[in-house]
Amino acid sequence: MSRVNLLRQARPDGFVLGIIAVAALASVLPATGTAETVLGWATKIAIGLLFLIYGARLSPQEAWEGVKHWRLHSVVLATTYVLFPLIGLALRILEPTILTQDLYTGILFLCLVPSTVQSSIAFTSIAKGNVAGAVVSASFSNIVGVFVTPFLVILLMNTSGDAHVDASSIVNIAVQLLLPFLLGQLIRPLVTGWLSRHTTPTKVVDRGSILLVVYAAFSESMNQHVWSSVSVWQIVAVVLTCIFILALVLALTYFIGRAMGLPLADRIVLVFCGSKKSLASGLPMASVLFAGQPVGLIVLPLLLFHQIQLMVCAVLAQRYARAHVSHVVGDAEPALRD
Numbered sequence: 083m084s085r086v087n088l089l090r091q092a093r094p095d096g097f098v099l100g101i102i103a104v105a106a107l108a109s110v111l112p113a114t115g116t117a118e119t120v121l122g123w124a125t126k127i128a129i130g131l132l133f134l135i136y137g138a139r140l141s142p143q144e145a146w147e148g149v150k151h152w153r154l155h156s157v158v159l160a161t162t163y164v165l166f167p168l169i170g171l172a173l174r175i176l177e178p179t180i181l182t183q184d185l186y187t188g189i190l191f192l193c194l195v196p197s198t199v200q201s202s203i204a205f206t207s208i209a210k211g212n213v214a215g216a217v218v219s220a221s222f223s224n225i226v227g228v229f230v231t232p233f234l235v236i237l238l239m240n241t242s243g244d245a246h247v248d249a250s251s252i253v254n255i256a257v258q259l260l261l262p263f264l265l266g267q268l269i270r271p272l273v274t275g276w277l278s279r280h281t282t283p284t285k286v287v288d289r290g291s292i293l294l295v296v297y298a299a300f301s302e303s304m305n306q307h308v309w310s311s312v313s314v315w316q317i318v319a320v321v322l323t324c325i326f327i328l329a330l331v332l333a334l335t336y337f338i339g340r341a342m343g344l345p346l347a348d349r350i351v352l353v354f355c356g357s358k359k360s361l362a363s364g365l366p367m368a369s370v371l372f373a374g375q376p377v378g379l380i381v382l383p384l385l386l387f388h389q390i391q392l393m394v395c396a397v398l399a400q401r402y403a404r405a406h407v408s409h410v411v412g413d414a415e416p417a418l419r420d
């Protein structure tokens with residue numbers, strides 16, 4: 083029996099294999115021209131549908147409970163905008179012996195960008211965490227980042243030109259995330275029964291939105307010829323640095339959650355919302371904040387970190403989900419025996 087369990091644990095995760103396959107496909111066949119435009123709209127629609135479903139599944143009482151979790155939201159914000167920047171500043175020791183100036187600038191920049199929204203909530207949902215808390219934490223972190231990230235860039239970096247963020251970023255967040263969520267709340271009485279009986283659509287949207295983001299990100303990197311401007315050893319150094327940052331933050335958020343006495347559902351939110359960095363927010367910010375500089379190299383660490391975090395968190399989310407199922411089954415067994 084133990085040997086069977088070991089084989090099951092060693093079996094590659096299907097979701098991770100899907101992410102790798104999509105990344106490889108985008109590297110060979112990136113979306114260009116009309117296909118790139120269609121991909122962009124498809125990604126936006128998938129994200130909007132994701133939040134529509136979350137709004138429909140989330141009762142107003144649960145949403146209010148999510149808002150009231152101020153301790154959880156505060157520590158997520160502190161992780162994103164205090165812990166990450168401190169790690170980024172400490173890694174300056176890698177310049178210029180291991181990382182070039184532009185690549186270190188990229189490492190520091192990835193530590194300053196907001197948390198992801200769709201993947202943080204999707205992974206929290208897959209892991210059976212507090213989705214209400216994740217919606218509030220991830221959305222608020224992303225909205226705050228529109229203002230905090232440029233401020234931190236100006237404070238901690240030497241940038242050329244005036245750094246500013248277009249107000250359309252706030253509009254995009256409202257249109258793509260908040261509006262579908264509110265619409266889901268409005269139609270909740272009509273669809274909540276159907277969604278509770280059919281969980282497959284939610285799983286498809288959860289995973290499908292992440293796969294679309296991965297494909298779009300790798301397509302963008304191929305279209306900008308990012309990979310041809312750096313050597314293999316430089317890419318390896320950036321990958322190892324990104325792995326170190328992610329591992330450190332995942333460990334710290336895990337132990338901080340336990341030290342604070344947060345319930346497991348909230349600790350899952352802290353792990354997944356606190357460890358993410360948003361490529362969708364970071365790329366447009368970089369194009370404005372680093373105008374006239376090698377933006378492709380600067381966003382390379384963010385691009386790599388984004389893919390690494392998706393693959394690692396996919397494994398973690400599945401492990402949390404399996405642990406949840408095992409716990410439920412284990413609790414049910416004594417009753418069945420009685």
